[in-house]
Amino acid sequence: MTLTRPASLTDAFLQRLVSRVPSTSGGTWKLTEVYTGEVLVELPQSTPADIEAAYAVARTAQRAWAARPLSERLAVFKRAHTLFLDNAQTTTDLIQAESGKNRRMAIEETCDPVMVMSHYLKRAPKLLAPVKRGGPVPFLSSSTEIRQPKGVVGIIAPWNFPFATGISDSISALMAGNAIVLKPDNKTALSPLYGIEMLEEAGLPKGLFQVVCGEGPDVGPTLIDNANYVMFTGSTATGRVIGERAGRNLIGCCLELGGKNPMIVLEDADLDEVVQGALFGAFGNTGQICMHIERMYLPASRYAEFREKFVAATEALTIGASYDFGPDMGSLVSPDHKDRVASHVEDAVAKGATVLTGGRARPDLGPAFFEPTILEGVTRDMLCGVTETFGPVVALHSYDTVDEAVALANDTDYGLNASVWGGDLATACQVGRRIESGNVNVNDILATAFASKGTPSGGVKQSGVGARHGDQGLLKYTDVQNLAVLKKQVMGARPGQDYDAYVKSMIGGLRMMRKTRIR
Incomplete structure (x- = not known):
């Protein structure tokens, strides 16, 4: 089948987007269309000197931006809200081309910045308003809490949701009066670059939102050393390095890191609903969601029934490269990542696990496609038993008691997301509270928690520090001044x-x- 690239993705359009990236070295990185492996555009690569210059421009713009009344800053995002919705299809084309995900996941990703804008447009005026309180001497003293912007925030965005993280994490920081220097992943720089273009069309001052590109070890240290605060989404290993460097610089950071997320099914759950949820939990975004499910725990009395239903539903999924809403699942982000996912499956099989369905790469569909895969008999001595696979691979386990299921769910170094399914909501919620996880969804996989923008979302244990969303998601980008009289x-x-x-x-x-x- 010949794949037709969307008409919106013209060479001139793509070149305009990447022209924003500073590069005095002349080096470039070949940004490819994942479905085919064809080069879309040569992405400029930034040097440490380019990054320092970007920070200098951002600092100058930030001082003027912070001096504006909050109402003027928020007006930019009211206009941007409309622009983002009007141009959602073009954004979706970019996300698909650079990441390989299916169109459903791509269009849903475009909704996230709009939801974040909507929430903080309502909440920011109260959160950023001065709060006057009493002082130590009644009637004769007072103390006022004043929120000041940090300055320039460095954001390091991952490749799995480049638009949602690159833009959404910037919105509350910008509303608070900060400037941004963003480093997207080389593979997925186009959609956040388009998001910045739309923000500037809405009135965001030019120079306030800078983008630098390059491989992490080349640009990361300079990015962190010049920042007043760092927001990072990615692996736990990289998060440790960023956290250590931020600590040495005495700046704050927020880190959303890896997960090995469990799902517990209780005996009274509706299995047909569970199966539908499990399909998204395991295979949504081709398994490349920080909060997706990699471990499923089923009561022994219903294990065989669920396995049969889930395997049949998985084998009915359609996989393919398409810019329409046809395929249920798209590609992995790159051939290298496909090889990593395959190595986890191969290791599990070599150590005694059984593949119930899937387990193979699909080069006939494209260079980075891998089948949705269900494993049985996975143990902790296997890579996929303890390490985040981050692909369309899930392991089924049975349990005899709920206490056993909770203990198995908590038997991990991670704690980002969990899912509990049951007919009795009170009981399911009680089980959810026992799971060591920053997010727990009852009768859902992840969307209910992540889309609740009024409540903080973050990880515990080795899944991160800090949170996005909620009041914390804006206040973390501010310093507190205590003005006492x-x-x-x-x-x-x-x-x-x-x-x-x-x-x-x-x-x-x-x-x-x-x-x-x-x-």
């Missing part, structure tokens, strides 16, 4: 007053404040 000099002994008498008076005053609840 004393109207009259009363803090201390009066001239000539005996200090013992002063102490007695002070203690009496503290007792009175406690009784009268004066603060």
Whole structure:
């Protein structure tokens, strides 16, 4: 089958997008269409000097941006909200071309920045407003909490959701008065570059949102060393390196890292609904979702029934390269990643696991396609038993008691997302609270938690530090200034007053404040 590239992806359009990336070295990286392996555009690669220059421009723009009234800053995002929706199909074309995901996942990714804008347009005025409180001396002192922008935020975005992370993580930082220097993955730089173009069309000052490109070890250190705060989404191993460097620089960071996410099915669950959820949990975005499910725990009494239904539903999935809504599953992001996923399956089989369906690469469909794969008999001595595979591979396990299922779900170094399915919601929620995970979805896989923009979303254990979304998702990009005012000099002994008498008076005053609840 001949694949026709969308008409929106003209050479001139793609070249315009990448022309924003600074590169004094002249080096480029071949950004390919994943479905075919054909080169889409030569992506400029930034040097450390380019990154330092980008920060200098961003700092100048940030001072003027932070001085604007909040209402003016938010007006930019009201206009951007409309632009992002109007151009969602073009964004979807870019996401598909650079990442290989199917169109359903690509169009859903375009919704995330719009949802984030909508939430913080409502919430930012309250969160960023000064808050006046009482001081240590009632009526004569006060203390005001003032939120100041950090300065320039360095964002390192992953390849699995380049538009959602590259743009969404920037929105609240920009609203708070910061500038951005973004480093997208080389493989998926086009969609965030388009997002920045739309933000500038909506009125974001040019220079405020900078993009630099390059391989992590080449550009990462300079990016972190010049930042006032770092937001990173990616692997736990890289997160450790970023966290250590941020710590040495005494700057804050937010790290959303890896997961080995479990799903527990209770005995009273509706298996038909569970199967539909499990298909997305294991194979949505070709398994390349930080919060996707890699371990499924089924009650022994219903294990065989679920296995039969789930295998049949998986084998009915369609896989392919297409810019329409036909295929249920698309490609992995690259041939290298396909080889990594295949190595996990091969290791499991060599150590005794059984492939119930799938387990093979599909070069007939494209250079990075891999079948949706269900494994049985996976143990902790296998790579896919403990390490995040990050592909369309899931392992089935049975349990005898709920306590056993919870213990198995928690038997991991990670804690990003979990899923619990049951007919009795109260019981399912009780089980969910016992799971060591930053996100737990009941009768859903991940969307309910991640799409709840009013509640923080992050990982525990080795799945991260900090969170996006919720009040925390904006306030983390600010510093707190405590502006304290004393109207009259009363803090201390009066001239000539005996200090013992002063102490007695002070203690009496503290007792009175406690009784009268004066603060």
